[in-house]
Amino acid sequence: MKKFIPILLILSLVLNVFLVYFFMFKGETSITENDTRIAIHTSYSNKEFVMKEMRGFLESVRDINEGILQKNPEKIIKAAEKSGGAATEHVPEGLLKALPMEFKKLGFDTHDQFDQLAKSVKKQFNKDEAQQQVNKILYNCTQCHQSFKFEVKP
């Protein structure tokens, strides 16, 4: 009997690693031929939740850029905060589970960077610095778009 305990422990460890990988890292995904992007499977309404967030991102980037051109810190702060972490509060059920870890990391980091931009403009508006921060955000956008797409579950 004593012999079995380490074996059971190892088995349970392997199972745990597998479960953590499956539920936390992999999400509900698949790979499609001729496409380098990983497909995330989710319901129409969950996809639409993310797409709405995306359209908000693009509006923020537009308004931040306009604010930089007009040297209008208030406009930049408002636009950046709109896409900050507060926007992630009402994530629908099932969505987080479907998203792979890398997607979540990039997504949260993007919201975070919008908050950081708002914060530094609040402290002091510097045109070059603000533009640099927007550029860094845009790298997150493009990296994620190169890596993932959504596929609606029937």
Ligand code: HEC
């Ligand atoms: C964490 C990943 C991720 C990040 C970060 C991200 N996107 Fe997206 N975005 C996606 C995915 C996935 C789609 C859907 C692509 C598909 O299914 O073909 C998408 C779609 C979009 C769309 C289309 C929306 C629609 O109505 O169909 C826009 C616009 C967009 N993103 C803008 C942005 C902008 C601007 C940023 C950066 C500020 C950004 N995204 C950052 C993953 C991301």
